[in-house]
Amino acid sequence: MTAGPAALNGPAAVKRIEARVVDVDAEGRGLAEMGGMPIRVDGALAGERVAIDKLRRRRRFNEAKLVEVLEPSPQRTQPSCVYFHLCGGCRFQHLKLEAQQARKQRILEQALSAHGVAAPQKWFPPITGPELRYRRKARLGVKFVPGKGGALVGFREKRGRFIADIQRCEVLVPSVGDRIRALRELVSSLSARDRIPQIEIAAGDNATALVIRHLDPLNEADQNALRNFACSQRLSIYLQPGGIDSMVPLWPQNPPALRYQIPEFDLDLAFEPADFVQVNAAVNRALVSRAVSWLKPGSSARVLDLYSGMGNFSLALARRGGWVSGVEASARMVAAARRNAESNAIANASFEVADLEHPGEVAQALRGAFSAMLLDPPRSGAARVVEQLAAPYPSQIVYVSCNPESFARDAAVVTQRHGYWLESAGIVDMFPHTGHVELIAQFSKVTR
Numbered sequence: 199m200t201a202g203p204a205a206l207n208g209p210a211a212v213k214r215i216e217a218r219v220v221d222v223d224a225e226g227r228g229l230a231e232m233g234g235m236p237i238r239v240d241g242a243l244a245g246e247r248v249a250i251d252k253l254r255r256r257r258r259f260n261e262a263k264l265v266e267v268l269e270p271s272p273q274r275t276q277p278s279c280v281y282f283h284l285c286g287g288c289r290f291q292h293l294k295l296e297a298q299q300a301r302k303q304r305i306l307e308q309a310l311s312a313h314g315v316a317a318p319q320k321w322f323p324p325i326t327g328p329e330l331r332y333r334r335k336a337r338l339g340v341k342f343v344p345g346k347g348g349a350l351v352g353f354r355e356k357r358g359r360f361i362a363d364i365q366r367c368e369v370l371v372p373s374v375g376d377r378i379r380a381l382r383e384l385v386s387s388l389s390a391r392d393r394i395p396q397i398e399i400a401a402g403d404n405a406t407a408l409v410i411r412h413l414d415p416l417n418e419a420d421q422n423a424l425r426n427f428a429c430s431q432r433l434s435i436y437l438q439p440g441g442i443d444s445m446v447p448l449w450p451q452n453p454p455a456l457r458y459q460i461p462e463f464d465l466d467l468a469f470e471p472a473d474f475v476q477v478n479a480a481v482n483r484a485l486v487s488r489a490v491s492w493l494k495p496g497s498s499a500r501v502l503d504l505y506s507g508m509g510n511f512s513l514a515l516a517r518r519g520g521w522v523s524g525v526e527a528s529a530r531m532v533a534a535a536r537r538n539a540e541s542n543a544i545a546n547a548s549f550e551v552a553d554l555e556h557p558g559e560v561a562q563a564l565r566g567a568f569s570a571m572l573l574d575p576p577r578s579g580a581a582r583v584v585e586q587l588a589a590p591y592p593s594q595i596v597y598v599s600c601n602p603e604s605f606a607r608d609a610a611v612v613t614q615r616h617g618y619w620l621e622s623a624g625i626v627d628m629f630p631h632t633g634h635v636e637l638i639a640q641f642s643k644v645t646r
């Protein structure tokens with residue numbers, strides 16, 4: 199390798215050069231080093247020797263184009279999706295699944311170590327499920343681009359802001375992933391084709407809903423085209439003219455509630471297209487199973503489920519006994535949880551609305567003696583909750599997280615300030631082929 203940092207000056211391409219890739223970032227880009235300068239190389243994997251060109255100096259990093267992999271990593275695999283190199287929906291299809299999971303495990307270990315949290319006494323193997331056709335909730339971008347022959351529908355490109363030009367998607371559930379082309383044709387046929395910025399998808403075990411965001415009112419012809427599509431494709435279509443609360447069904451007029459089952463707990467749960475649901479049905483079933491087996495609620499248990507959504511964990515816990523209190527910020531989801539308790543004949547669970555960022559509401563939620571607690575916060579974590587933990591402490595805490603960084607920060611408080619120890623933890627491969635890292639961990643109270 200002869201080129202040094204000087205090769206980065208100027209916007210134009212330089213001759214092909216060789217570099218060694220030392221790491222991969224969260225977006226799946228290889229990080230090579232040349233003359234002491236880090237360079238991002240999309241598509242390259244750690245340990246590979248690669249040929250690169252088109253070196254460019256960017257404001258925050260330098261980047262180069264991968265020309266050829268000269269020495270491939272043993273962990274490299276052929277991406278199954280033909281759009282992998284273009285579409286930003288998946289970042290790691292070129293890395294074997296086990297290596298993706300090992301990477302997620304390393305990220306969790308590094309986050310714990312950075313926050314001074316001792317490794318768990320026991321690491322559990324990752325919770326895994328299908329690697330393709332798993333994603334039942336997503337927001338797809340829409341853009342009418344006459345030069346591309348009509349509307350684009352999909353995730354954003356890996357590089358840049360544009361919607362990827364794809365005809366199908368392998369990670370979305372088939373009811374949508376196999377219909378990307380049909381959706382493109384549908385949007386292209388509408389007179390409001392350049393006034394539709396996104397389509398939200400939500401799929402249950404029984405039905406699939408599309409929520410069409412539109413910036414101007416849709417005329418009768420467009421509405422009819424959408425109705426015909428919904429009818430012929432056996433989908434529910436909702437219109438969303440404004441914020442999420444403006445969503446109304448277009449066809450059928452009374453769409454079936456979306457539902458999913460968790461057979462181990464004899465649960466049949468209903469949700470609305472706008473509600474949060476865990477995106478991977480099979481992984482969710484295993485995740486709920488693990489949370490319940492770790493918390494082991496008995497008939498005298500009092501379990502507090504914070505960030506309870508529409509009752510995904512609470513109702514499974516309630517099936518095993520005791521009393522479960524769910525707390526959640528969204529009134530709509532609390533109402534859904536209560537309906538789910540009723541429709542599943544569960545009388546030992548209650549749900550309340552509270553903002554767990556608000557100290558007074560956290561204090562209220564934590565009032566009372568709970569034998570166990572489950573936390574499943576959004577990406578920002580549960581800082582306020584763990585700050586305000588106090589005696590009488592629950593003997594077990596299970597923490598489900600979609601962000602190792604906020605989890606590790608909260609774990610430091612739970613272990614160092616409140617005297618719990620991190621008993622078990624493991625990765626949850628909820629989003630295979632993406633950079634999302636999810637995990638489940640169990641804390642036990644040290645008895646003195």
Ligand SMILES: C[S@@+](CC[C@H](N)C(=O)[O-])C[C@H]1O[C@@H](n2cnc3c(N)ncnc32)[C@H](O)[C@@H]1O
Nearest residue numbers: 505506507510526527528553554555574575576
């Ligand atoms: C990761 S989801 C988990 C939902 C549920 N446990 C499940 O498995 O489906 C996080 C939940 O936290 C709720 N949430 C977000 N911010 C909150 C807050 N400040 N206070 C209470 N709940 C909040 C969201 O509405 C969402 O339902």
